[in-house]
Amino acid sequence: MSILDTKLNHVKTVLILGHVHPDGDCIGSALGLYNYLEAVYPQLEVTLCLEEPSVKFAYLKGFDQIRTDFTEGVSFDLCICLDCSDKERLGEGQNGLELAKDSLCIDHHITNTGYAADNVVIPEASSTCEVLFGLLDEGNITKEIAACIYTGIIHDTGVFKYSCTSAKTMEIAGKMMEKGIDFTSIIDGSFYQKTYVQNQILGRALLESVVFFHGTCIFSAVRKKDMDFYGVTSKDMDGIIDQLRVTEGVECAIFLYETEPQRFKVSLRSNSGLDVSKIAGFFGGGGHVKAAGCTMDGSIYDVINNLSKHIEKQMKELAAVSEPA
Ligand code: 5GP
Ligand code: MN
Secondary structure (H helix, E strand, O other): OOHHHHHHHOOOOEEEEOOOOHHHHHHHHHHHHHHHHHHHHOEEEEEEOOOOHHHOOOOOOOHOOOOOOOOOOOOOOEEEEOOOOOOOHHHHHHHHHHOOOOOEEEEEEOOOOOOOOOOEEEEOOOOHHHHHHHHHHHHOHHHHHHHHHHHHHHHHHHOOOOOOOOOOHHHHHHHHOOOOOOHHHHHHHHHHHOHHHHHHHHHHHHHHHHHHHOEEEEEEEEOOHHHHHHHHHHHHHHOHHHHHHOOOOOOEEEEEEEEEEEEEEEEEOOOOOOOOHHHHHHHOOOOOEEEEEEEOOHHHHHHHHHHHHHHHHHHHHHHHHHHHO
């Protein structure tokens, strides 16, 4: 019996939350858990609240049950937070966590602060969906739940290519395939497919990208006025950082987009020994060693200047370790 079952045996009402700007792993784990509770604990009253999810995940069962109006002033017996490294990243969900009688966090971020009453955090896991799988009874995982877990895994591993992918990740994905999911359409539809405007903004970001530190770093920035011109929102920016990251010779990739005047959402990726979670953490964000993010204020120049100081410092430290004086 996992900690999840132990906690669920004593409750009537459950609130499921995830992080702001929910990605595939957040939505997959939240819906995977939601569908599991519905199947295995039908007596529970379960509420799932997330910020507006991208419609590309609408194939997941329960997608239409996601509430985007957050509960205010309601005290749930148990609040379960998924894929969220700190309280602040719950956004409007914070109130639900604070008022809940008990709480459980299921996550895989190295920067997790342990903010719930109990925290199941496995930084080596590819995804929160992988951590969640470990807490579920395999026999009760339906095809619909398998689709949720598989979705989270492919999104956080970049379809099994990031270094967070382990043999165990592949085993779990294989088990999900055995449940009969349509994995090709999940991968194409939720990961690779882009709308016309998403391709346009990707192209624009690549055209305007700049390499520095002798080609070892690359950045691109998209201003709000350009997002408005193309008619794109934050949900359309997925994948841009991944394309910057695969530029030959690049050790660190940075992508920014403006969320309000002089404020940028920052994505960082490392292809080398650089730990970008430390850099994002310094600026109030977090994430993983090779993929992290934060929000920064100032001009594009200020943001890149501040980030590059930290990158340079780490690069020098790494060089000193590999070539002792
Ligand atoms: P992305 O660049 O794809 O938005 O995020 C990469 C990783 O960093 C994800 O695991 C995400 O959860 C984490 N991350 C991104 N932005 C933030 C942030 O502002 N705060 C924290 N704590 N983590 C972030
Ligand atoms: Mn995740």
